[in-house]
Amino acid sequence: MxxxxxxxxxxxxxxxxxxxxxxxxxxxxxxxxxxxxxxxxxxxTPTIALDAIKASNIEVLAYSRSEGSESYRMKIAEYYDRNGIALSHNDIIVTTGGSEALLFAFGSIMDQDDEIIIPEPFYANYNGFSTASGINVVPVISKIENNFALPPIEEFEKLITPKTKAILICNPGNPTGYLYSKEEIKKLAAIVKKHDLFLIADEVYREFVYDGISHYSILEEAGLEEHAIVVDSVSKRYSMCGARIGYLVSKNKEVISTALKFAQARLSPPTLAQIASEAALDTPQxxxxxxxxxxxxxxxxxxxxxxxxxxxxxxxxxxxxxxxxxxxxxxxxxxxxxxxxxxxxxxxxxxxxxxxxxxxxxxxxxxxxxxxxxxxxxxxxxxxxxxxxxxxxxxx
Missing domain, CATH: 3.90.1150.10 (Aspartate Aminotransferase, domain 1)
Structure with a gap:
């Protein structure tokens, strides 16, 4: 057999x-x-997104560009600009959900048996994505006793080897709901710059933060342009899980050009869902x-x-x-x-x-x-x- x-x-x-x-x-x-x-x-789901689908007069549901439609990527860049983050639409690749963005990131920066450090507990599919990509997760354990706060930076440095290529965080976190502080992001930024690593941040829940605390994106951190990779998605932000639209964001041109090759191999993200996702960006505050x-x-x-x-x-x-x-x-x-x-x-x-x-x-x-x-x-x-x-x- x-x-x-x-x-x-x-x-x-x-x-x-x-x-x-x-x-x-x-x-x-x-x-x-x-x-x-x-x-x-x-x-x-915001009515504006559903109405965009109903109003579309498409006669042929064709492929979009591999990196996603230009109009959608330009509106994503405008969304980030409203949040104080200057981006070009060329820094963005639209993906089939945030899951594909993670897979593209892993494939673009890591080889077989390379290592990625992740504070745990973490989104369960990070294990699956790592297995699919042939890379090894090196965990840093955070504990319920201190509300799953980021472990001491020294714990990260102990784990860095020649095989280490990146640190991955989810901010705010799934499954813990933990929100990384600006100071914690700065500490992580210092580590990845010191050891020449990538810092990947899964920021799909960035709109949902509580108690008067602000979200601080790794894209806001000066000097991290060549190291920072953000994974984002419309699934939770607009309650559009079934749209399967996400995106990969990085100012590192080599990361984007490499991820684009993976995007070309799967042809394009869903065309109709991009229409809804583009319209969703006009959702009022x-x-x-x-x-x-x-x-x-x-x-x-x-x-x-x-x-x-x-x-x-x-x-x-x-x-x-x-x-x-x-x-x-x-x-x-x-x-x-x-x-x-x-x-x-x-x-x-x-x-x-x-x-x-x-x-x-x-x-x-x-x-x-x-x-x-x-x-x-x-x-x-x-x-x-x-x-x-x-x-x-x-x-x-």
Whole structure:
């Protein structure tokens, strides 16, 4: 029998999606399932984006340019300019989601067996992207006890080897909601300049920051032009996950010209989705103000609710719409599956994402879960109640 590749065998399952069959079975059995496992906002997509699709008079849905349409890239550059970041549209490559932007970045700057340093826990698919690219993740562990703050810079420097090519952060963070301070970005900038590395920042949640704190992009840091690579996306900003539009941003001309070759190999990003994404850039600030206020209310309900459950420890997020909670269980994989297979409260249950998949260090995060607070207040309160009742009866 033919064998699959070693790469395919090593490709990790998604902790976010692997429990879907259990959730579907629970639904078939008549249970209401509250989905806390995936960052699919229930916020409405801006009408201006949907109207642009309806108004299009396309007769042939043709390829776009490999780097994305010029008009869209120019409007992205204007968006960054409004946020105090001067860019040319030629510094931008439109991709099929932020995922492809990450893959293009990895392919453009790293070779087989090169290393990338990532503070963990991190977005689970970074493990998958690294496996697909044949590179090695070198983790720096941040801890729930100090709210997942950036580990001391000395911890990064200890890990740098001749194989190290980049440091990757998610800011604000998925799965922790941690927001890097300006001072932390400056420390990272100093490291990558000192050791001649790239600094990749996944900034797809940059619009969602709370408590009067401002987001500081690596593109704002002077002197980092040749080192900085930003991954961005419309998925969460405009609640357009299904559009599958993201982009790679860098002032390093060699990075962009190399990434363009990867873009040419896949021909072009989706044409129709670019039309919607270009229109979405005209979304008024009031939309983001309303959405941010909504997420703050949900965050506060979630954190307060979790803190009132005996034995649960939770880190308070300052951005995005996720948090990591530590539960009084030995294995959150088993607990998450049990919730769907064997438990209900008023014929309802919850689906969570076991957090071990958000680490690359074996054995870490086994008793943690990631929660996405993308449900409305009423549903979120019900989900917290279900989780509370479940922990009262669950036996490891």
């Amino acid at each position: 033919p064998k699959i590749s070693s790469k395919g065998f090593e490709m990790p399952e998604s902790p976010i999606r692997k429990l879907v069959p259990y959730a579907e079975e629970a639904h078939k059995n008549g249970k209401t399932v509250y989905y806390l496992n995936i960052g699919q906002p229930d916020i409405k 009031s939309y983001f103000d309303d959405v941010t206020n909504e997420y703050v209310k949900r965050r506060n309900i979630l954190i307060e609710g979790l803190e009132n459950i005996p034995g649960v420890k939770v880190a308070k997020p300052n951005g995005a719409f996720y948090c990591i909670a530590e539960l009084p269980v030995k294995n959150s994989d088993d607990f998450a599956r049990w919730l769907l297979e064997s438990f209900d409260y008023d014929n309802s249950t919850v689906m969570v994402a076991p957090a071990a998949g958000f680490y690359s260090t074996p054995g870490v995060g086994l008793n943690q879960i990631r929660i996405a607070y993308v449900l409305n207040e009423e549903r979120l309160k019900k989900a917290i109640k279900i989780l509370d009742e479940a922990l009262k009866v669950y036996k490891d």
